[in-house]
Amino acid sequence: MDKQVVMQKQEIEQLRQSAQCVLDFYDELAELADSKRDLIPMTLFRAVAALTLNPAENGVEVRDIRFTPKELLAKVTEIGLLKKLPKESEASEWVLRHWANLGKEIEKRKSHLQEFSSRRNMEFYPWIGKEESTGGQANHSYYYLITKSLDEQALIDNRQYPCPEGGLHYVPESLSNIPIWARWISGFVLKGWQKYAFLLPVLVVTLLALFIFYVLLFQGIHGKISAVTWISQSLVALGLAVWVYSAPLYRVVIHRIVMAPIWMAPLKESNVQLELKRIGTDPETGNAIRELRLMIYSAQCPICKARVEVESGGFEFPFRLVGRCLESPREHVFSFDHVTKIGKPLRK
Ligand SMILES: [Zn+2]
Secondary structure, three states: OHHHHHHHHHOOOOHHHHHHHHHHHHHHHOOOOOOOOOOOOHHOOOOOOOHOOOOOOOOOOOOHHHHHHHHHHHHHHHHHOOOOOEEEHHHHHHHHHHHHHHHHHHHHOOOHHHHHHOOOOEEEEEEEEEOOOOOOOHOEEEEEEEEEEEHHHHHEEEEEEOOOOOOOOOOEEOOOOOHHHHHHOOOOOEEHHHHHHHHHHHHHHHHHHHHHHHHHHHHHHHOOHHHHHHHHHHHHHHHHHHHHHHHHHHHHHHOOOOOOOOOHHOOOOOOOOOEEEEEEEEOOOEEEEEEEEEEEEEEOOOOOOOOOEEEEOOOOOOOOOOEEOOOOOOOEEOOOOOOOOOEEEEEO
């Protein structure tokens, strides 16, 4: 067969699999009781995937599988989950705006999407594309689904491990509404000088402690005991506060994943993890490049199908993170490993 035809067939097949992947991804979100699955961005994602599935057959060229705002809006209407939909005449502007939101949404869900695709033995994952009209009017823009290859690190990260009997499979979920003061943490890359910037708070606190210690000593020598008591109490309080607030940042260096403290987590989320994820290797030094991420790992309980969230092991499983079912948190308990993303039952 002609080489070009073979390539073309392969491209179409990958696109078809990607489109199916989006639809099945939605089903998984439903199983995980994801609260944002039925909002506009994900619905638009499903619409473009559903539209792609039809013409993605042999003989059609990939570049011809693209859709107008009107076609997308019609599909969204057919899916029928959204209460407020624009008029047909406003389709272009509506799709344009929400397509951008969809871009942000899948960026947040990228780990999950990559992991989901790997689980289906795909070496690529679905993404979205857009073609501006030459006239510059959104009216003539085209929207479509594309396939993106998983890079080397993503292939390593998403290696699949067999799930033990009675066990479960965790998925990394998207996290939005991170408080403003904690936004720098998610995505902070530890590489080169930034590794040292990370240590700055400790340095500042140490210097401050030394200074206060010096003041204490000075006051003590001059016999002002009430001042000594007052300052030493403040010192202990300050030390404790700094420890409580910044300890997770340092513990994550040792353990790679810890529970995120309350001040880093969005208001509505209680079980958030702070992960120090390997994202590549520095070609010059050969050291790992790591990135801090705020994550939520969740799973579906194999016993009662409710949602399982990862939390601290507490007294029963000290120094560990475990998965607990929201419906039966004391009995449906599973181990948690963020590398294999597999959990074994901890109750016999
Ligand atoms: Zn359960």
